Amino acid sequence: MKEMKKFILSTSIIKGIIFYDESRVSRLIEDFVLHIVGPIREEKPDILFFSTKTDGIWDEKNPLVQIRLSYDYEESQKKSNKARDYQELKTYKSESPDRPGARCPFGYSKLSQDKKDHTLIENDDAPIVQFIFYLYSFGYSDKKIALLLNESNVKSPSLESNWSDSTVRYILNNLWYAGDLVWFSRSSYENSKAKPIEERFLFPNHHKRLISPQLWATTQFLRSKKKNKDRMDSPFVLRDIVLCVKCERKLAVKNMTPAKAKKNYQYYYCKTCKRKINLEELHSYVFDDFTGRWGRELNNQTRTIKGIYSEWKKTIEAKSAENKSNVDKLRYKLSFVKPENEFYEDIKESFTLQIKSVEEERTKLLNVLEQIRVLSEYGEPLELISRFKEDIYKYNNEEKRSIFLIAIKEISIDFIRKNFIEINYRLTPFVEVETTIDKLNNKKDEVSI
Known part of the structure; x- marks a missing residue:
């Protein structure tokens, strides 16, 4: 949506905009009007807006449009609350919390095709995950590990692309491999940066760990060192100590x-x-x-x-x-x-x-x-x-x-x-x-x- 707005403001050939649903920008009532329609009208007051849900020209000041936005907001809040209740039911209100409904971590497969059964088991890729942790504990960088895996023709999690340093980094930071279940890891909906560990919903010892606690502790310590741009391949192997x-x-x-x-x-x-x-x-x-x-x-x-x-x-x-x-x-x-x-x-x-x-x-x-x-x-x-x-x-x-x-x-x-x-x-x-x-x-x- 932001890209569309940027494109419209950068060209003079567009005379009208047709959209499907004004409530799809976010769950807030005012987002579409304030952040999309408003800036466009201010720069190009002659542009017309049309909605597939409204006859004729769409006008945000029309009472029917405002009523529809309010109704859509209430429906969105109901769905949001329902999703939140489900998450609570499956996490800290549950004796055996489930993993979020997402793609299986690399090295794991679903035990059953039953959608209600979230049990995961190790697959043939599990040794690759262990190898990645092992290499990292010996000082090798995310980039060098990815390069080695690509040179060895090891298939990546995406199958369609090669290994990258970000893929290796994601595996090394994934607490699932340490036997822990984590919910609500993102800082926010807009920011995918992980929250501090104490702010997440953490369920330790949820399942059998793939990485030993000793190896996990070592890799996480080295990750903290490398955050300070520590060059592990420098000849000065004793620096800082x-x-x-x-x-x-x-x-x-x-x-x-x-x-x-x-x-x-x-x-x-x-x-x-x-x-x-x-x-x-x-x-x-x-x-x-x-x-x-x-x-x-x-x-x-x-x-x-x-x-x-x-x-x-x-x-x-x-x-x-x-x-x-x-x-x-x-x-x-x-x-x-x-x-x-x-x-x-x-x-x-x-x-x-x-x-x-x-x-x-x-x-x-x-x-x-x-x-x-x-x-x-x-x-x-x-x-x-x-x-x-x-x-x-x-x-x-x-x-x-x-x-x-x-x-x-x-x-x-x-x-x-x-x-x-x-x-x-x-x-x-x-x-x-x-x-x-x-x-x-x-x-x-x-x-x-």
Whole structure:
């Protein structure tokens, strides 16, 4: 409709417009008149409008036209309410919520041709989905994965076109593969951008997951890194995790290699104290330490990870209980404020905002707690950890970068002590959960101090 309006305003040959139904622009009464008819009449007052539902020239000021628009609006509202009631019945008012009536996710087919049976089962494309997640967890971009699939003649979800980075991205963001059912994901009817996860209707563990929780957690962490335009194929595979001890700042990177030089002059450097360390020197130390550590501690890591999960649960449960108690206290204090108080509305708004903030934090904590529960029940992340024991030198830059991001928390360099290097390894490969726990523990330490 907008394209039609644009075309009409750009040409002088059109004398009249015939349309089928003035109420089809949207569910609002005024949209067609305000956004289509109005601008056209203003620019071209001689253009005539005709409707297949009205005899003669169509006039928005005609009482019969206005009555019809009002009637169509009421009918549209009834249909909208009916659709909403159906969605509620099939989601949070149902013991076994159904999936929205849409095309099956790639890798799944309907179990039955019965329209009322929405049960889906894995099909022959399911391994392709798993392969996509696997490649991404090793640092490969959406674009490179799509290119590989096309070169391998793997059929795409649309069948009529090739794989694209957007298709790969859609699969990697689809919670269905993690075993969850999601409703109301779009920001709005006009905006297809996904809402934050806490604002969607989420039904966890709705069906058997196709992607393990360990692999899902890894890919989602790497997606968050790439949102900041992280170049996984850069030779600086340790950037953003190397810290200057003196300045307490992350080191920047610089490639000073001349165009025809036989030797590379690549450095990690501190912008504050101007000290630097050669890429090869730093990489050689870190790679060797990494190889030695995982050769010694791999078996011990798989044994201790359950204990780590247990400690994480205790930390989250304690903070969640604290948040609940704080909400109760805020509501109790608010109950003593009298409505006749001249500042009642301001005080009420202040308390309401505090309560909302604490409740949102508690919701996020409960989501993390659920993630820990799923991870612990699924067993040790053997596939992820087994990557660490392979020869790190054999991996390409993307693969090295992905491994170091999930294995190393921070590398500290003391330039004053002749480039003394200290590596702080992560407890598990699950970066986002561990980061949440670290933040909670740091807050606890700040309070105790």
